[in-house]
Amino acid sequence: MAGGSGAAYRALYRSVLTRIDPEVAHHWAFTGMRTASRVPPVVPLLRRAFVETDPRLRTRALGMDLAGPLGLAAGFDKDGAGVEALAHFGFSFVEVGTVTALPQPGNPKPRLHRLVEDRAVVNRMGFNNSGAEAVARRLRRLRAVPPRHPVGIGVNIGKSKVVAEEDAPADYAASARLLAPYADYLVVNVSSPNTPGLRNLQAVEKLRPVLAATRAAAEETSHRHVPLLVKIAPDLSDEDVDAVADLALEQGLDGVVATNTTIGREGLRSDPAAVAAAGAGGLSGAPLRERSVQVLRRLATRTTDRLTLVSVGGVETAADVRERLEAGASLVQAYTAFIYEGPGWARRVLSELAASRSRRETDRV
Numbered sequence: 001m002a003g004g005s006g007a008a009y010r011a012l013y014r015s016v017l018t019r020i021d022p023e024v025a026h027h028w029a030f031t032g033m034r035t036a037s038r039v040p041p042v043v044p045l046l047r048r049a050f051v052e053t054d055p056r057l058r059t060r061a062l063g064m065d066l067a068g069p070l071g072l073a074a075g076f077d078k079d080g081a082g083v084e085a086l087a088h089f090g091f092s093f094v095e096v097g098t099v100t101a102l103p104q105p106g107n108p109k110p111r112l113h114r115l116v117e118d119r120a121v122v123n124r125m126g127f128n129n130s131g132a133e134a135v136a137r138r139l140r141r142l143r144a145v146p147p148r149h150p151v152g153i154g155v156n157i158g159k160s161k162v163v164a165e166e167d168a169p170a171d172y173a174a175s176a177r178l179l180a181p182y183a184d185y186l187v188v189n190v191s192s193p194n195t196p197g198l199r200n201l202q203a204v205e206k207l208r209p210v211l212a213a214t215r216a217a218a219e220e221t222s223h224r225h226v227p228l229l230v231k232i233a234p235d236l237s238d239e240d241v242d243a244v245a246d247l248a249l250e251q252g253l254d255g256v257v258a259t260n261t262t263i264g265r266e267g268l269r270s271d272p273a274a275v276a277a278a279g280a281g282g283l284s285g286a287p288l289r290e291r292s293v294q295v296l297r298r299l300a301t302r303t304t305d306r307l308t309l310v311s312v313g314g315v316e317t318a319a320d321v322r323e324r325l326e327a328g329a330s331l332v333q334a335y336t337a338f339i340y341e342g343p344g345w346a347r348r349v350l351s352e353l354a355a356s357r358s359r360r361e362t363d364r365v
Helices: 002-015 022-037 042-050 083-087 132-144 165-182 198-202 204-222 238-250 272-278 286-303 318-326 336-341 345-364
Strands: 059-061 064-066 070-072 093-100 112-115 120-123 152-158 185-189 228-232 255-258 282-285 308-312 331-334
Touching (some): 042 345, 070 345, 083 093, 083 132, 093 132, 120 336, 152 165, 165 185, 165 198, 185 204, 198 204, 204 228, 204 238, 238 286, 255 286, 282 286, 282 336, 286 318, 318 331, 318 345, 331 336, 336 345
Parallel strands (some): 070 093, 070 331, 093 152, 152 185, 255 308
Antiparallel strands (some): 059 064, 120 282
């Protein structure tokens, strides 16, 4: 079913969904997924259609035993409202967030735009979320019931907009203190372009106290080791990528998520007027692919298996996933391709990845 749904969904997307405001379309789609997943007789049908269970895909990373290496990147489920539902659509782990210590509405609308010709999205959401306390309550309820279908849960935390840069360590620590007990891993997000001044925190001298405070808070409340990662921007220079990698090793971090969205607009196929109309914000999707792979390869060379690398940015096909894994990633995330390809996308990618592994095993024999 999922394999044959791609063309139909793409036709629906181009003819209908592109006529709807992207944020409204996202809300409707996510609500539909959550609603369907709450109907017990529907869940087995969803999993049969959208979940790939080939044992060759099994993956262990960051202390998680996962059905596969593909997860949903932060930004889709900002409040942890649909983790179980998203697992029924083929993702082995879901990164919730970005969550801030204080609830905040985000930037004024419209704040989400499609660049269809580039299979890209521009967002300036601004970390809209219900705050760490509310998300923690949601995840606590989720964790209270042993899952029939386990899914890894990462939590991506960012700086509250009203908090001054010098108070960022305490702000991140407040989120970690609330959320670490319910997370399989935490990600410190200092790379979104949509919170003023946030990317300044990628500078090593400013990032060091943020990471130290976050780690201390997580260990204080979770009473276990919660893997801690940092998410970096594709717009960093190679030298700055190296500096963050060195800092991650120095601070004993568990990994790096590479990469976030870009503020660049080079090489786009969309009409320049459409690009201008989309305005400022982070660009995600296919145009990120090349730089995301470059950053991944640089991190892999720099850290030599001492960090777990999570690759995200421009992932669209099984070949993309395979390339990231071969380049040094342990896990791969996507978001924009899921929007453009629909609910069967994850299964199609994973089925092809499993088939390619099967062919390789046969060739070796």
